[in-house]
Amino acid sequence: MSNRRIGVMGGTFDPVHHGHLVAASEVQARFELDEVIFVPTGQPWQKSDREVSAAEDRYLMTVIATASNPRFSVSRVDIDRGGPTYTFDTLNDLKATHPEADLFFITGADALEQILSWRRADDVFGLAHFIGVTRPGYDLDDTHLPPGAVSLVEVPAMAISSTAVRARTASGLPVWYLVPDGVVQYISKTGLYSVPD
């Protein structure tokens, strides 16, 4: 029997949006993945220059956003480990719980650009095959990465960022259709991203 094929979509997801979901869905189909596990970060250490929402809010929004897709699930490994999140740890933890699986780590073009600055960057490529996906505004390039370690995939262009969703909410602009309906409702119910009066 062939190994189970598991996609891993790591992100801060503050909040999760349709850019993340479309990328995961496209890679799932193209690479015939059995499932895609979304892994919200604990502390995203390369975003330490800004406030990041509570891990539980980011986790719950990711659960809400992925609940309707039977091939999507959400893992708490990075949140429960505590401390700064390193993909080296994420992949080792997922390998321990899924020893028979082949892992495929999905990243947008912007994250792919930064990979050599990650902790133990040389070692992460031995733990998963990396899949870089297109993102409007960024060049998708893997010439800085080990040959054969990365596949590049064009996904439907979604010019959406979590930064824009937070900024729109703070300015009172709608975020309907940028994030799933349940996430719009979660943001509104909790007051996340609103500027206090």
Ligand SMILES: Nc1ncnc2c1ncn2[C@@H]1O[C@H](COP(=O)(O)OP(=O)(O)OP(=O)(O)O)[C@@H](O)[C@H]1O
């Ligand atoms: N619109 C998009 N299209 C393709 N990939 C995306 C898109 N948005 C995010 N990604 C990828 O999803 C992963 C998680 O992204 P992240 O949670 O940091 O979202 P973000 O929109 O970049 O957030 P922020 O604006 O807060 O920096 C990264 O690999 C990122 O490159």
Ligand SMILES: O=C(O)c1ccc[n+]([C@@H]2O[C@H](COP(=O)([O-])O)[C@@H](O)[C@H]2O)c1
């Ligand atoms: O391993 C690292 O040092 C590292 C540094 C920055 C980002 N990452 C991972 O890259 C993914 C996208 O991160 P971000 O910050 O763009 O949301 C997420 O899974 C992070 O844990 C990993």
